[in-house]
Amino acid sequence: MAKFGALRVFLEARLPLILSVAAGYIVFSDYECIKNYEFYKTADFGDLSSAVANISAIATGFVMTFYGVVVSSSSDFIAKIKHTPIFLRYISFLKSAMFASFFSSLFSVSFSFLYGTNLWEAPQDRYMLSLWAFVVVYTVLAVTRIIRSTFIVLESKPPKKLGGG
Secondary structure (H helix, E strand, C coil): CCCCHHHHHHHHHHHHHHHHHHHHHHHHHHHHHHHHHHHHHCHHHHHHHHHHHHHHHHHHHHHHHHHHHHHHCCCCCHHHEEEEHHHHHHHHHHHHHHHHHHHHHHHHHHHHHCCCCCHHHHHCCHHHHHHHHHHHHHHHHHHHHHHHHHHHHHCCCCHHHHHHH
16 A cells, blocks of 8 residues: 655645635636636636536536445445545545535536626626636546546555455
8 A cells, every 4th residue: 555645645635625725816816807808708708617517517427426336336345445544535535526516517507697697797706706716626626636546546455454465
């Protein structure tokens, strides 16, 4: 089993949150510059929000299906590693990615409906865009973390006390 340093475990668990907060802050602080971009002024931004909603919905289905397969699997390998710390961390990452992708999908759909309406020009649009950037970046990083963690979990050996080598 690979040895994980404390810093690596901390970064693996918290890096999506740290980078998403940074993305939300950048959008919030540079909002006036973003608002003046030609891309932002066109309907392409509403299309981008719709595309993110579709991708998030697909990611939600993928992660929820994968969670169901992993949790209900009766294979000897999963049974041996089911109570190890790395597997429990992996399940928490899966749950985080499920909720993030589901929320990202819902938020992006509502965001695409609001774009181009009078509500969009309201003072809170800076906050909405920052929150949307936070949610989208967190979702991408959470799903990426699941893909990376899958390789770690599947390549790890169960502890010897559970019959591993």
